[in-house]
Structure formats: structure tokens, C-alpha cells
Amino acid sequence: MNGAESLVRTLVAGGVEVCFTNPxxxxxxxxxxxxxxxxxxxxxxxxxGGATGAADGYARMADKPASTLLHLGPGLANGLANLHNARRARSPIVNIVGEHATYHRIHDAPLTSDIEGFARPVSAWLRMGTTAEAIAADGADAIAAAR
Known part of the structure; x- marks a missing residue:
């Protein structure tokens, strides 16, 4: 099992049943x-913007956590207005944001950005996963913080 699968299994075990994605x-x-x-x-x-808005609406209507999967920092940035509204409404959302491979970051690719800087104002909890072994525990912490 890889880190991604352990994270999905953790989300499901924590009651997260839907992921709104733009991968x-x-x-x-x-x-x-x-x-x-x-x-x-x-x-x-x-x-x-559609994915984050739907996650907010789902979390409010279902009264349980939703998740999103967004493409790198610019993808997160495209959903910031909805995530701001969701945080103010205390909607439980776990946002998963992709990042470049560590060996690719040195090239400063066009979509390289400060994901933590974008996420901090719209997040109750934030962690940049660094290992496949730790990602499931990170997911459990994110679910707890979202509730």
C-alpha cells in the first residue's frame, strides 16, 4: 500500500465519503x-472553484466532512474564495493539495508556488506531508481538526 492509498483509507475510516476533485x-x-x-x-x-464550492455545500448539508483534491498551489488558489467562506462557516473540509516531486522542485517549474502560504488563511489545520509512512496519521489529524 502506498501513501495515497493509506490516506484514502484513513479518510474513509474517519467518515469522509466524498472527494471533490480537479487533479x-x-x-x-x-x-x-x-x-x-x-x-x-x-x-x-x-x-x-466548482470543487471547493461543492465541498463546502456538501459539508454544510450533510453535516460531515468533505474532501477536495486540488492541483498544486495554483489549483488551491483557484478555490480560495470558497475555502475562505467554508472556514468562516466552520464547514468541515479536508483539502489535499498535490505538490511537485522533491527532485523536480529545484527546477522552479511554472506551477511552483507557496502552497502553505496560500492555505494558511483558509485552514484550521495545515501540514505538508513528507513521507508516505506519515501521511495516514496526517489525514487522521486533518479529520479531527475539520470537525
Whole structure:
């Protein structure tokens, strides 16, 4: 089992049943895990604003955590207004944001950004996962903080 699959399993065990997604190439391991793990519905969006708005609406209506999967910092930035509203409303959302591979970051690719800087104002809890072994515990902490 890889880190992505352990994270999806942790989310499902924590009561997260839906992931609103706008993934890119850096998130393909998580997308594959969504296909392999039972119990998590995946809703694909063409724009992160739609995914984050739907996650907020779902969390408010269902009164349980939703999750999003967003493509790198610019994808997160595209959903910031909705995530701001969700945080102010105390909507329980766990946002998963992809990042470039560590060996790719040195190239300062066009989509490289300060993900933590974007996420901090709209997050009750924030952690940048660094190992596949730790990511499931990070997911459990995120669910607890979202509630």
C-alpha cells in the first residue's frame, strides 16, 4: 500500500465519503487510490472553484466532512474564495493539495508556488506531508481538526 492509498483509507475510516476533485499529474497516485478503495465517491470538476464550492455545500448539508483534491498551489488558489467562506462557516473540509516531486522542485517549474502560504488563511489545520509512512496519521489529524 502506498501513501495515497493509506490516506484514502484513513479518510474513509474517519467518515469522509466524498472527494471533490480537479487533479493534475502530481495527484495521479491519489486518483488511482480513489479507484481502489471502497467507500469514497469521487466527483470530478473542470475548475477548482466548482470543487471547493461543492465541498463546502456538501459539508454544510450533510453535516460531515468533505474532501477536495486540488492541483498544486495554483489549483488551491483557484478555490480560495470558497475555502475562505467554508472556514468562516466552520464547514468541515479536508483539502489535499498535490505538490511537485522533491527532485523536480529545484527546477522552479511554472506551477511552483507557496502552497502553505496560500492555505494558511483558509485552514484550521495545515501540514505538508513528507513521507508516505506519515501521511495516514496526517489525514487522521486533518479529520479531527475539520470537525
Amino acid at each position: 493534475g499529474t502530481s495527484e495521479m497516485h491519489f486518483v488511482a487510490a480513489l479507484d481502489r478503495v471502497e467507500g469514497m465517491a469521487c466527483v470530478l470538476f473542470l475548475f477548482e
